[in-house]
Amino acid sequence: MQFENPFGVAEIIELGGSAAVVLLMVGVAAVLGFRMSARIDDSELARLAEADGARVDSAVISQNGRAAFARLSDGRVMVARVMGADVSARFAAAKAVSLNVKAQRLNATFADVGFPPLKMRIDDSPAWLNDFSGGGGST
Amino acid sequence: MTPPQAPFEIPPIITYAVPAFVLLIIIEMIVVKLTKKGRYEYRDSATSLTMGLGNRVFGIMFGGFALLAYFAVYEFRLFNLGWTWPVMVACFFAEDLAYYWFHRIAHERRFFWASHIVHHSSQHYNLTTALRQTWTGTLGLTFIFWLPLVYIGFPPLMVVLFSGISLVYQFWIHTELINRMGPLEWVLNTPSHHRVHHATNARYLDANYAGVLIIWDRLFGTFVAENDEEKPHYGIVSQLGTFNPFRVAFHEWLGIWRDVTSAKKFSHVFGYAFGPPGWSPDGSRKTSASIKAEWAARHGAPAPSPAYALSTNADEGGKTAAGEGAGAP
Numbered sequence: 471m472q473f474e475n476p477f478g479v480a481e482i483i484e485l486g487g488s489a490a491v492v493l494l495m496v497g498v499a500a501v502l503g504f505r506m507s508a509r510i511d512d513s514e515l516a517r518l519a520e521a522d523g524a525r526v527d528s529a530v531i532s533q534n535g536r537a538a539f540a541r542l543s544d545g546r547v548m549v550a551r552v553m554g555a556d557v558s559a560r561f562a563a564a565k566a567v568s569l570n571v572k573a574q575r576l577n578a579t580f581a582d583v584g585f586p587p588l589k590m591r592i593d594d595s596p597a598w599l600n601d602f603s604g605g606g607g608s609t
Numbered sequence: 610m611t612p613p614q615a616p617f618e619i620p621p622i623i624t625y626a627v628p629a630f631v632l633l634i635i636i637e638m639i640v641v642k643l644t645k646k647g648r649y650e651y652r653d654s655a656t657s658l659t660m661g662l663g664n665r666v667f668g669i670m671f672g673g674f675a676l677l678a679y680f681a682v683y684e685f686r687l688f689n690l691g692w693t694w695p696v697m698v699a700c701f702f703a704e705d706l707a708y709y710w711f712h713r714i715a716h717e718r719r720f721f722w723a724s725h726i727v728h729h730s731s732q733h734y735n736l737t738t739a740l741r742q743t744w745t746g747t748l749g750l751t752f753i754f755w756l757p758l759v760y761i762g763f764p765p766l767m768v769v770l771f772s773g774i775s776l777v778y779q780f781w782i783h784t785e786l787i788n789r790m791g792p793l794e795w796v797l798n799t800p801s802h803h804r805v806h807h808a809t810n811a812r813y814l815d816a817n818y819a820g821v822l823i824i825w826d827r828l829f830g831t832f833v834a835e836n837d838e839e840k841p842h843y844g845i846v847s848q849l850g851t852f853n854p855f856r857v858a859f860h861e862w863l864g865i866w867r868d869v870t871s872a873k874k875f876s877h878v879f880g881y882a883f884g885p886p887g888w889s890p891d892g893s894r895k896t897s898a899s900i901k902a903e904w905a906a907r908h909g910a911p912a913p914s915p916a917y918a919l920s921t922n923a924d925e926g927g928k929t930a931a932g933e934g935a936g937a938p
Contacts, residue, residue, distance in 0.1 A: 476670055477669060484624075485662070485665065485666060491627075492659065492661075495634055495635065495737070496654055499649055499650075499654045500651040502639070502642045502649070504650050504651050523903055523907055549850070551850050553848070554648070554649075554652065554732065558732060558844070558849065561847075585849070585851075586851045
């Protein structure tokens with residue numbers, strides 16, 4: 471059985487043309503100003519938590535309002551981040567979160583391959599964040 | 610048996626449609642900008658379009674395998690249906706029915722969801738979302754849902770033709786700019802019906818799997834109408850939180866791999882790979898069914914009805930609770 475290269479000249483031209491068109495459309499979107507527009511505040515966090523049947527116990531929101539880390543009433547944590555015009559929320563058991571807070575920078579990693587690490591600048595570092603330092607919350 | 614020849618050259622429907630796709634996307638962007646109805650974000654669109662481009666790359670690399678499978682099965686066909694108008698009309702309905710079941714199972718079984726989740730991973734709903742397509746469709750064996758058609762005797766290229774027409778049809782329904790379409794809502798899959806399909810709201814989960822005709826959802830009990838009082842929130846239950854195309858393409862496969870390799874029993878391996886998305890041995894993760902049940906309990910309402918089928922019990926019902934890792938609720 472012989473392997474044939476499926477990419478001939480026609481395919482290369484097609485893919486090159488498609489890539490150019492993709493760049494064109496993304497460029498048009500950028501020129502039209504379709505950029506990060508959502509911001510996270512306490513009410514948005516409350517709405518996201520409520521949608522998952524929980525309440526926000528404590529939360530820190532990044533300085534630019536694009537990310538947040540919250541402890542929920544049921545002991546879980548919620549991570550929120552702006553995704554364009556919407557906000558992405560992810561819920562996790564406290565033990566699955568590892569937090570590192572240094573000089574107003576919060577870094578969180580998750581035992582979940584689908585969710586990228588969270589990095590955000592915060593104004594102050596409330597004491598409850600210490601529960602998550604080095605992995606695993608107190609609950 | 611010699612396969613009947615198509616009476617005309619099969620047009621590359623999707624290739625021909627690309628210029629229209631581009632034009633419509635740019636028109637939609639301008640209308641969204643002017644009317645503030647609908648939403649775009651350039652990085653989200655970049656990811657969607659990159660996924661579409663990657664889908665084509667993987668299609669060139671592996672699409673031939675699906676075609677080979679079609680022709681191989683066609684050798685054992687039950688009937689010699691040939692290329693006639695009545696057969697083509699029948700093939701349109703048969704292909705649309707096959708699409709319905711492919712799509713439904715792609716939401717209800719994690720192995721197939723791992724490919725299809727890509728299409729649902731955007732939190733925006735616009736025409737670029739339509740092009741956010743999987744890279745692992747052929748490798749993920751999604752073509753097997755069309756094999757019964759060629760086994761019956763529909764010519765493989767006829768099936769390919771109507772699959773292409775169905776995909777082209779489904780492009781324009783990915784928009785928030787079109788509201789309801791009157792009596793057409795009864796028969797056709799429309800933007801309104803498909804917004805419900807892309808929504809993560811509990812009441813909308815696992816509904817409206819149609820390709821072209823919404824009649825299949827009405828027939829099989831998976832139809833849910835858009836409720837003007839509950840705006841759809843788009844994406845997946847466990848939102849990805851990234852625009853990285855490689856994470857989008859492979860995260861669920863990695864999730865399956867991690868779960869399967871850490872499983873303690875074969876039944877758990879089977880459950881992780883072929884159970885509903887969100888299945889776990891101890892029931893600690895969320896499935897569509899459990900999300901709906903919790904929602905119903907909180908709102909004092911009966912659980913929404915669609916898509917409890919294909920589940921072995923009420924806790925293992927549905928789709929979309931994807932990407933749940935060890936730390937998932």
